[in-house]
Amino acid sequence: MLTDQELLRYSRQILLAQVDIDGQLRLKQGKVLIVGLGGLGSPVALYLAAAGVGELHLADFDTVDLTNLQRQVIHDSATVGMAKVDSAIQRLQAINPEVNLVPHRQALDEDTLAEAVAAVDLVLDCSDNFATREAVNAACVKAGKPLVSGAAIRLEGQLSVFDPRRDSSPCYHCLYGHGSEAELTCSEAGVIGPLVGLVGSLQALEALKLLAGFGEPLVGRLLLIDALTTRMRELRVKRDPGCAVCGSQHG
Numbered sequence: 001m002l003t004d005q006e007l008l009r010y011s012r013q014i015l016l017a018q019v020d021i022d023g024q025l026r027l028k029q030g031k032v033l034i035v036g037l038g039g040l041g042s043p044v045a046l047y048l049a050a051a052g053v054g055e056l057h058l059a060d061f062d063t064v065d066l067t068n069l070q071r072q073v074i075h076d077s078a079t080v081g082m083a084k085v086d087s088a089i090q091r092l093q094a095i096n097p098e099v100n101l102v103p104h105r106q107a108l109d110e111d112t113l114a115e116a117v118a119a120v121d122l123v124l125d126c127s128d129n130f131a132t133r134e135a136v137n138a139a140c141v142k143a144g145k146p147l148v149s150g151a152a153i154r155l156e157g158q159l160s161v162f163d164p165r166r167d168s169s170p171c172y173h174c175l176y177g178h179g180s181e182a183e184l185t186c187s188e189a190g191v192i193g194p195l196v197g198l199v200g201s202l203q204a205l206e207a208l209k210l211l212a213g214f215g216e217p218l219v220g221r222l223l224l225i226d227a228l229t230t231r232m233r234e235l236r237v238k239r240d241p242g243c244a245v246c247g248s249q250h251g
Contacts, residue, residue, distance in 0.1 A: 001025075002021065002024060002025065002028065005098075006024075006028070006052065006098065009052070009096075009098075010024050010051070010052050013051060013052075018212075018214035018215065019212055019214065023212035023213065023214060024052060024212070026211055026212050026213060027051060027052050027053050027054065027208065027211050027212050028052055028053075028054045029054055030053045030054055030055070030121050030122065030211040031054065031055040031057065031119065031120040031121050031122075032048060032053055032055070032056055032057065032120055032121065032122045032123070032124065032207060032211070033057040033059060033116055033117060033119075033120040033122070033123045033124070034048075034056060034057065034058055034059065034124050034126055035059045035060075035108075035123065035124065035125050035126060035127050035132065035136055036059070036060055036125070036126035036127040036128065036132075037058060037059075037060040037062075037072070037074060037084040037085065037087075037088045037126070038060070038062075038068065038071075038072050038084070038126065038128060038196075039071040039072050039126075039128075039152065039191065039193070039196030039197070039200065040126035040128075040150050040151075040152065040196050040199055040200040040203065041060070041072075041074070041088075041124075041126035041200065042071075042072045042073045042074035042075070042088075042196075042197075042200060043073065043074075043196075043197050043200035043201045043203075043204060044124050044126055044200045044201075044203050044204045044207070045058065045074055045088055045092060046073070046074055046091070046092070046095065046204075047201060047204035047205075047208075048204055048207060048208070049092045049095050049096045049099045050095055050096055051204075051208055052096070052098065052099070053099065053207075053208075053211065054099065054100060055099070055100040055101075055102060055120075056092070056099055056100070056101055056102070057102040057104060057116060057119065057120055058085050058088055058089065058101060058102065058103055058104060059085075059104035059108055059116065060083075060084040060085050060088075060104075060105075061105060061106055061107040062083075062084050063081055063082060063083055063084060064079045064080050064081060064082050064083075064084055064087050065080065066080055070193050071191060071192075071193035071196050071197070072084075073193075073197065074087065074088050074091050074092075075087045075088070075091075076091075083105055085103045085104065085105045086103070086105075089101050089103065102119075104116060108135075110135070110139075113135060113136065113139045114139050114142070114143070116139075117136075117139040117140055117142075117143045117145055118143050118145075120145065121145070121146075121211065122145065122146050122147075122148070122207055122210055122211060123136060123139075123140050123145055123146070123147045123148070124147075124148045124149075124150075124203055124204075124207055125137070125147060125148070125149045125150070125172075126150060126200065126203070128151075130176075133149065133151075133172055133176075134172065134173065136172075137149075137162065137171055137172035137173055137245060138173075138245050140162065140164065140171075141162075141164050141171050141245050141246045144164050144165055145164070146161065146162065146163040146164070146165065146210055146217075147161070147162045147163075147171075147172065148161050148203045148206045148207050148210070149161070149162060149172055149203075150199040150200060150202070150203040151199070152191055152195050152196045152199045152225075153189050153190075153191055154189055154190055154191060154192075155191075155192055155195060155226070155227040155228045156195075156224070156225065156226060156227065157195050157196075157198065157199040157224075157225035157227065158199075158222060158223065158224055158225070159199055159202050159203060159206070159218060159222070159223040159225070160172075160175070160218055160219075160221065160222045160223065160237065161206050161210070161217045161218040161219045162219070163210075163217065163219050164246060166219060167239075168220060168238075168239060169219050169220060169239060170220065170237050170238060170239040170240065170243075170246070171239070171243060171245050171246040172245075173240075173243055173244060173245040173246065174237070174238075174239050174240040174243045174245075174246065175222065175237050192227055194227075195225070195227045198225065198227075199225065202223070206218055220236060220237055220238070220239075221234050221235070221236060221237060222234065222235045222236075222237050
């Protein structure tokens, strides 16, 4: 049940016919893993906590650096040098003390990642490197958990939802294959702050839709964002029957 305090806190959201009391209860019962608490993970964590998602599992092995503050809005000058997980917990507790926060301060290996994914209903990949995205995708496919994947670099962003519960849904590997060894990170190529805020906010929106059960999630679709011209376009993405990650499982 929702307490009177919760009914008041989430009242503007509950007013939406698509959410209502039932949707808010589903959010309260939801458990989510956020991989990465940087530019993407900041708005994701802030909005999911504010929306009343009951349990947030926060995974990041890094510490807050001064160069992060231009875009990683969950952190601030006072938390420079602090573990990103602890900095995020401090901020999220101030926003919504009702949310249960589960820290993962160490880098997740194959076993601990599998355990972390198995413990939640939904995973948001907010990391900044291909190896992590591939590992998270494989763990989600194996566990049958939906994955909201976002990326942003320079002035370009991408977003999609991969849901192994749907036979027609592709996985991350269907779309990107083995990636590129020369892939750059934000620290090497640069990125504009509001772009990661936009992509992260859209990731949070997709997560709320999946958890509360409303709207049309971005499954089988890739959203491309061009911040330079403020244009978005959408590409249809099909599952690869021969995919090395999800092909045999659906075959």
